Amino acid sequence: MATAAKAGMTVGGGHKPFARCRAAIEPIRLVLMTVPLTDMTDADLLRAYADGTMAAAEELAQRLLPGALAQATRMLADRAAAEDVAQDAMMRLWRQAPAWREGEAQVSTWLYRVVSNLCIDFIRKRKRNVPLDAVADPPDPGESAADQMQTNARMTALSEALGQLPERQAQAVALRHLEGLSNPEIAEIMDISVRSVESLTARGKRALAAVLAGRKAELGYDDA
Amino acid sequence: MTMRKTDNDDAMIDALLSDVAQEKPVPDTALMARVMADAARAPGLPAPRPKRSVLAQLSDMIGGWPAASGLALAGVVGLWVGVAPPAGIEDVAAGLIGTTETVSLWDDESFFAEEGLIDG
Numbered sequence: 001m002a003t004a005a006k007a008g009m010t011v012g013g014g015h016k017p018f019a020r021c022r023a024a025i026e027p028i029r030l031v032l033m034t035v036p037l038t039d040m041t042d043a044d045l046l047r048a049y050a051d052g053t054m055a056a057a058e059e060l061a062q063r064l065l066p067g068a069l070a071q072a073t074r075m076l077a078d079r080a081a082a083e084d085v086a087q088d089a090m091m092r093l094w095r096q097a098p099a100w101r102e103g104e105a106q107v108s109t110w111l112y113r114v115v116s117n118l119c120i121d122f123i124r125k126r127k128r129n130v131p132l133d134a135v136a137d138p139p140d141p142g143e144s145a146a147d148q149m150q151t152n153a154r155m156t157a158l159s160e161a162l163g164q165l166p167e168r169q170a171q172a173v174a175l176r177h178l179e180g181l182s183n184p185e186i187a188e189i190m191d192i193s194v195r196s197v198e199s200l201t202a203r204g205k206r207a208l209a210a211v212l213a214g215r216k217a218e219l220g221y222d223d224a
Numbered sequence: 225m226t227m228r229k230t231d232n233d234d235a236m237i238d239a240l241l242s243d244v245a246q247e248k249p250v251p252d253t254a255l256m257a258r259v260m261a262d263a264a265r266a267p268g269l270p271a272p273r274p275k276r277s278v279l280a281q282l283s284d285m286i287g288g289w290p291a292a293s294g295l296a297l298a299g300v301v302g303l304w305v306g307v308a309p310p311a312g313i314e315d316v317a318a319g320l321i322g323t324t325e326t327v328s329l330w331d332d333e334s335f336f337a338e339e340g341l342i343d344g
Contacts, residue, residue: 049263057263065251065259073249083255090259094266151247158244177241209233212240221236 042107043100050097057094064108065090068115074178075119075162077155085122089114105188112179113189116171123163123170154219161211168192169204176201 037045037059045063048056068089072082092114093107100107162170168190175186176197183197190197216222251259286292305313 054260054264058260061256061259061263065256066248069251069255070248074244074247079249082249083251086251087255087258087262091262091266094263097266151243154240155244155247158240173241177238178245180245205234205237209237212237213233216233216236219236219240221239 043102046093046097046100046107049094050100060093060107061090064093064111067108068111071112071115071174071179072119074155075116075159075174076122077152077159081122081126085115085118088118109185109189112175112181116175116189119174120167120171123159124167127163150220157212157215157219158208161208164211165204165207169200169207172197172200173204173208177205 037048037055040048040056040059042060042063045056045060049060065086068086069082072085072089073079076082076085089111093111096110162174165173171190172186175181175189176183181189183194183201186197186201187194192200212219283289283292286295
């Protein structure tokens with residue numbers, strides 16, 4: 001896939017009256033003005049994919065899918081559910097491609113928002129239905145069994161606690177402290193002011209502390 | 225993750241968030257395949273455009289194989305007329321543009337002899 005993704009191609013676009021002219025010179029342009037996919041912006045790749053270039057979709061998936069999966073895994077503490085969320089988010093991106101407008105938003109920003117919303121929806125439904133303890137994560141070969149259990153316990157506790165917060169607080173805390181985004185970035189993703197982000201993250205952290213106050217020892221954060 | 229001491233609840237939350245933030249799962253090939261399958265069948269897209277060779281792109285430039293076959297036919301006919309013109313073609317040419325006559329502007333032999341370009 002990497003080889004195909006690095007294959008050269010160009011991006012289309014232009015005015016209708018010149019469409020026939022462009023079509024005539026397109027083969028020359030493709031030969032003379034090839035741009036490696038790896039040098040293209042996410043938005044250019046999305047437009048190229050919308051024009052039918054599957055290699056552009058592969059390059060986009062290589063860039064964006066790991067981040068989407070990581071974001072969902074940290075929020076959900078459930079690998080299978082996180083994969084479903086990441087796939088769903090990417091599917092929405094593919095559907096959005098033909099209507100993607102120049103300068104509307106960064107693709108990565110848009111994806112953060114979609115994954116975050118999908119995770120919040122999932123956590124809310126899970127709170128009503130399946131307890132998180134019933135979900136098993138695949139073992140990480142890099143960790144011992146004890147460390148893996150500790151990691152799973154912490155991730156599960158945090159995910160459950162996020163589920164008890166107001167949605168906007170949970171989103172802001174996750175984007176700030178799990179994804180490491182800046183307050184202006186979060187403000188753009190959540191479509192709110194920077195001051196609101198600061199307020200949401202502060203209140204969210206206090207709420208988390210209250211929810212998890214009695215679980216220090218269980219999670220390995222006690223003073224013993 | 226290692227055990228760590230915390231002084232208060234806020235520190236524990238900071239530690240917990242920091243630990244979970246370090247989790248970086250990598251998509252496996254199965255997930256990537258699912259995502260690419262979705263991309264291939266997403267609605268509202270044109271048919272996937274396969275990568276084309278330079279030769280194929282040059283062929284497209286001149287109009288594809290019909291234009292190429294026309295060019296080839298014209299080339300063959302031109303060669304044929306030049307090498308072995310059919311009987312009567314010179315009459316037709318003469319009728320259209322008049323008869324032709326070759327006139328040398330100088331004496332070839334003496335010209336080349338003076339320049340020393342030919343022997344004898």
